[in-house]
Amino acid sequence: MSTKFADRMSDDASRRDLELALGVELNALLSASRALTERSAAAFHPALQPAAFHLARWLYAYGPAKPSTLAEAVAMDRSSTSSLIGRMKDLKLLESTPDPDDKRAVIIALTPAGEAQVRKALDVRGTTFFERTAHWSTDDLHTFTALLHAFNSPQG
Template identity: 70%
Template sequence: MSTNSWADADRRAAELALGVELNALLSASRALTERSAAVFHPGVQPAAFHVARWLYAYGPANPSAVADAVAMDRSSTSALIRQLKAAGLVESTPDPTDGRAVRVSLTPAGAERVREALDLRGTAFFERTADWSVADLRTLARLLHDFTAPGGGGTVHPPEE
């Protein structure tokens, strides 16, 4: 086998190993989201937690903007907002700039439930990285940033000392 063939095989093996680890990361993330959603409110669909997290991070918005931001269709987002309203976690108010439209926002109880669920996520995350060095945390953050940058495959930066 030529040197190029060995390098190609080595790269392919590394890419496959990366794929395995990314699948494991996505699976762990989904499982943690399910647990977080149950902490948020066991009576609403897990996707509703995604909507509530967005409202927590960005504040009141009209339902169509929320749907666009969380990459869900408007009818699904409206159904989730109805669930959240029925649970007392979200409220609707008239849009101050357009009296025909409404804005949705978290109620104080909704914001508190999001904080509780995010605390669970943070605890689970920090438990996994508690023994990591600051340099390793920075390296992973930088590589993930490069991997997820728009267009994918951004510039890989050298490790920081």
């Protein structure tokens, strides 16, 4: 624990002070996450905007989907999604095939090259993440993970 942080967390700190300190740390986490996402997106493909990485990462995690499903899943409007899909297809990162259930629709999937680029980008994220926790004990990792899980659960 850094000295500056420890100083703020003295035993006599009020709950409000602790909540404010938590807010500071969460803001730092979110800022670091945004910066890491930007670096990961650049590693995915430097000619694409970061939103393309969000599409590719979702497809990597969940598999092929209709463009409308993909747009909804990543909270992007359909026209932006369509434009990115077209650009990613031009770069041979995505491919489309007819939807077997609806011949008017298509299914979008990562190509092998697209999957390789997603793995490369995720390696950037993983390396950075693991560097930050490399010196932590397994007990600290367990505690941090459990607390984040509790914080992120809808019940709080």
